[in-house]
Amino acid sequence: FAxxxxxxxxxxxxxxxxxxxxxxxxxxxxxxxxxxxxTNNCSETKFYKGAESAFxxxxxxxxxxxxxxxxxxxxxxxxxxxxxxxxxxxxxxxxSTWATATVIFTHDPSFGGDIR
Numbered sequence: 001f002a003x004x005x006x007x008x009x010x011x012x013x014x015x016x017x018x019x020x021x022x023x024x025x026x027x028x029x030x031x032x033x034x035x036x037x038x039t040n041n042c043s044e045t046k047f048y049k050g051a052e053s054a055f056x057x058x059x060x061x062x063x064x065x066x067x068x069x070x071x072x073x074x075x076x077x078x079x080x081x082x083x084x085x086x087x088x089x090x091x092x093x094x095x096s097t098w099a100t101a102t103v104i105f106t107h108d109p110s111f112g113g114d115i116r
Contacts, residue, residue: 004059008049016046026065026095034065038075046116060103060115062087067095077103078116 011031013022019042024033035045049058066072072089084105092099 004057010047012045017044018046019043020045028065028096028098030063044116046114049115056106058105058107060105062101062103063098064089064092064101065095065098066091067093067097077105078114079105079107080114 012035013031013033015035017035019040020035020037022033023036026034037043060077062077066089069091071091073086075087075089077084077087085103087101087103089101090099
């Protein structure tokens with residue numbers, strides 16, 4: 001079986017954010033806050049992932065709070081402009097209760113680029 005590379009923690013509030021805001025109003029987040037406002041087509045958080053030639057398998061764990069009462073289904077994970085997976089984020093008890101969505105994907109081992 002394939003192995004994941006060493007873990008790297010990315011905090012969304014430190015990424016490149018477009019059409020979103022950073023907040024710390026609700027408790028339970030890690031880092032210095034969280035990103036909110038993924039409500040239109042230009043909303044995104046983007047990180048640069050360097051090439052890891054020995055580890056073509058990537059496990060992306062997305063920590064989220066969804067106090068809407070409804071499952072969010074209008075988001076996705078992309079490498080450059082290629083969609084890897086649709087995100088399905090079930091509701092949490094409130095905006096201060098957090099859950100994790102996991103996306104596992106393979107990529108060219110020489111990949112280095114944007115994950116958004």
